[in-house]
Amino acid sequence: MPTITVDGPKIQDIELKRQLVKKLTEVAVEVYRIEHIVVLIRENAPENVGVNGQLIADRPKK
Amino acid sequence: MPTITVDGPKIQDIELKRQLVKKLTEVAVEVYRIEHIVVLIRENAPENVGVNGQLIADRPKK
């Protein structure tokens, strides 16, 4: 503890995951003054997330 | 916010996911009077869910 859980879309590049974990941890250490931080990255498929009643998978491609 | 997370078994048909997201969102908008609703569907394998001490995967087939 503290534990930070991030629910977002898939992150293709492991280097981005590395940065996400590193930087979220730095913020948490700074605020909580506790060293032991766990970060869980949850990757959600676009057909498993709805925003305002619509699946992300059904959004028009830009 | 609000965010609705649904933990259930796998949903094979994307049309059912579409309906799930649409209808859960309608209920939430009605109760909270807030437009921005996120729904997360989590699909759990039968070997990762236990009910009353038994894995769903070990239940006798009907």
Added chain:
Amino acid sequence: MPTITVDGPKIQDIELKRQLVKKLTEVAVEVYRIEHIVVLIRENAPENVGVNGQLIADRPKK
């Protein structure tokens, strides 16, 4: 299972919670064809929720 978790602001009126639970459950039964549904309502204080980097508690009153 399935379990539906709703993270939103405080709901003052228990009658609204009653409706929220009843209607979310109806939607889930319809989609999953499973009777046993659990709903958890989580009420979050405005100083514990941030949207786009700002606490809800800090939003200008309308």
Added chain:
Amino acid sequence: MPTITVDGPKIQDIELKRQLVKKLTEVAVEVYRIEHIVVLIRENAPENVGVNGQLIADRPKK
């Protein structure tokens, strides 16, 4: 309810999952004196978990 969610690494052997569910349920029944217990096992890839700012996937192999 109660619902127990376990976030950990992948469990290869279904027999271990069986034991995990059975024993966690026994503990919960004993403490809560409620029979209906749901256990959700979440398996997290080593590149999706950070401890103290470092991905589990990046830890030196022992």
Added chain:
Amino acid sequence: MPTITVDGPKIQDIELKRQLVKKLTEVAVEVYRIEHIVVLIRENAPENVGVNGQLIADRPKK
């Protein structure tokens, strides 16, 4: 990690919480062979939990 989250009703007696944490941890250490286990106890008010469409708060007293 692993992290065990328990969503249940209020536990009045801290001694029961002590036992819950101790025993859930023992089970997790045995299965995962990892020492560092975090347990989060979430206590839910009866008006914030619905089972099969009905609030726990509305159940007839036994």
Added chain:
Amino acid sequence: MPTITVDGPKIQDIELKRQLVKKLTEVAVEVYRIEHIVVLIRENAPENVGVNGQLIADRPKK
């Protein structure tokens, strides 16, 4: 989405919550390149958190 949930001890000072939300959001925007970020801060009482089998509430005061 993305949604960041932080489970930690109580944060007394709202200014620290402000910073936590602001900085976690900045990190998430940078990594996901998505503007809409929700942060949920969950404050856990020391008698509801166990680390390595022991309640935080039972730790010897330093």
